[in-house]
Structures are given as C-alpha cells and as structure tokens.
Amino acid sequence: MYLVSGASGNVGRAVVEALVADGREVRALTRSGAPAGFGEGVATVAGNLDEPASLAAALEGVRGVFLLPGYADMPGVLAEAAKAGVERVVQLSGMSAGSGDLTNAVTAYMAASEDAVRASGLAWTIVRPSAFMANTLRWLPQLREGDVVREAFGDVAAAMIDPYDIGRVVRVALTDDGHAGKVYEVSGPEPILPAERARVLARELGRDLRFEAIPDDVARVEMEAAMPKKYVDAFFDFYVDGNLDESRVLPTVEEVTGTAPRGFREWVRAHLAELS
Numbered sequence: 001m002y003l004v005s006g007a008s009g010n011v012g013r014a015v016v017e018a019l020v021a022d023g024r025e026v027r028a029l030t031r032s033g034a035p036a037g038f039g040e041g042v043a044t045v046a047g048n049l050d051e052p053a054s055l056a057a058a059l060e061g062v063r064g065v066f067l068l069p070g071y072a073d074m075p076g077v078l079a080e081a082a083k084a085g086v087e088r089v090v091q092l093s094g095m096s097a098g099s100g101d102l103t104n105a106v107t108a109y110m111a112a113s114e115d116a117v118r119a120s121g122l123a124w125t126i127v128r129p130s131a132f133m134a135n136t137l138r139w140l141p142q143l144r145e146g147d148v149v150r151e152a153f154g155d156v157a158a159a160m161i162d163p164y165d166i167g168r169v170v171r172v173a174l175t176d177d178g179h180a181g182k183v184y185e186v187s188g189p190e191p192i193l194p195a196e197r198a199r200v201l202a203r204e205l206g207r208d209l210r211f212e213a214i215p216d217d218v219a220r221v222e223m224e225a226a227m228p229k230k231y232v233d234a235f236f237d238f239y240v241d242g243n244l245d246e247s248r249v250l251p252t253v254e255e256v257t258g259t260a261p262r263g264f265r266e267w268v269r270a271h272l273a274e275l276s
C-alpha cells in the first residue's frame, strides 16, 4: 500500500495515476478525504499534513509515502510514518533546495523538508523538479476573460516539467529498489519562455492569444496582494536577480523511467478540456 499526499493536486494526482497504472494499491490523502475522482484501487483518506497525529489511520499498513514539502512539522509527519512501519519515503522538493541560501523563504522550506527526511531513519529519495507546466493553469481566469495572457518574469525561460513525468519518477522511486539516498533533479525536455507557452496554447486551442510580460514593479505589487512578502522576495531573487537557473535540461526523467519527458504541447493536449 502506498500513501500519496496532495492527491487532489497536480503532482499528487499524477503520482496516484502512475502507481495505479503499475498495479499498486493506493491511498489518496487530502484534508477533506472527499473523493478526488479516482477509479478502482484507490481509497481516499483524510489527514492534515500540518497535524502529524491526524495521519495515523492513513498510514496504517503503508509501505511507501509520497510527501509534499513545507508543512508545519515535517519531522513529526516522518515520525508518524516511522511509527506506522513505513519503509520508504519520496520527498518532493524544489530545484533551489541545494543552493544553500536559506535567506530565500522558498529554498528554506524545501531545505528544511529535505533535512527532515534525511534525518528520519527511513529510506528516502528526494525529487527536485523544475517549474511545473501545470502552473499554466493559473492563466485560466485570463483565458476565460479574453485573449490577453499576462505573466511576470516574461524573459525567464524554464525547462518546465509535466507533473505526469514527476509522477512517473516518484512511482519508480517508491516501488523499485536502488533509489534510496538519491536526489533526483528533474526537468522537462526544453527551456520555454512564457510567450512561447502562450503561442502553443493559441495554436492548440485555435485562439488568437496575445502574451504581455508584466513589468517587475507592477508584478511585485500584484504578487504582494496575493502572497506573503517573503515569498514574493524569494521569486524575485530567483527570477529577477537570476539566482535560480531552471533552463537546464536534465536527463534524469529518462534515466529513471526509461522514457523521455513530455513536451509542453503534449501537456496542453492532455489538459485541453480544462483549458477550453
């Protein structure tokens, strides 16, 4: 049995689907425990990652856990897993986690989650993905409103990854031997600019979309209205000061799974219903 956290989210859902495709039994964890549209072989369970004791029932009889980063008491979550007899954990992290710059709030929470799993006594694998293609779903309100897509950091190219490929890597690390103690940095197949994503979307949706880069000063005001300032500072550190390079194309997805990662056009085609 495998427990997958964040199962209603982009990555968790992909992990569930990859495990099911491999014939594994899965428990899909969300806070509400409400069904998240999975088929047979998946039981949905309730638990709050911010409250480790709430996970006890979900962890019963579980062999491997997929864990999202950044919750209030990651050592506590891992202690519950160890108490329940869990053998291995795949910890999601982020590409900046290895930079050592703990003044960056995003890096700090990723690094703290990595430290916790390394210290847990469980067999662990860490997966550090580049930015997700699924971040494009944040354009949905704009796509409903009209044909202009605005985004911050318009000149920053990233080798974005399809969560589908993160799911495949996590599945292998959870079920196959030989992945304990490894840190996998994973990317998509090519660096892509936001304007290129808009062009691909326009083609696939048959729409006349126009991309507009949001100037940095305007982006800062808009972002500070939507999230704590420490995270806005972290993203400016990554993408304006240039302290995170997510444009690198890495061979890891193919090395771990045997097949190359999907490109952005394939991601769009797999999500046409949501995007239309």
Ligand SMILES: NC(=O)c1ccc[n+]([C@@H]2O[C@H](COP(=O)([O-])OP(=O)(O)OC[C@H]3O[C@@H](n4cnc5c(N)ncnc54)[C@H](OP(=O)(O)O)[C@@H]3O)[C@@H](O)[C@H]2O)c1
Pocket (backbone or CB within 6 Å): 005, 006, 007, 008, 009, 010, 011, 012, 029, 030, 031, 032, 047, 048, 049, 050, 068, 069, 070, 071, 092, 093, 094, 095, 129, 130, 131, 132, 134, 135
């Ligand atoms: N976006 C990127 O480019 C990027 C890059 C690298 C790493 N990451 C990391 O990847 C993580 C996952 O991303 P995603 O896009 O899959 O997230 P997402 O789609 O926003 O989904 C988040 C999931 O976490 C669950 N959740 C939230 N709070 C919870 C809690 N207290 N206890 C239990 N479950 C909780 C949510 O379920 P319910 O709300 O139903 O409980 C949902 O299933 C991010 O949080 C980030 O740390 C993201």
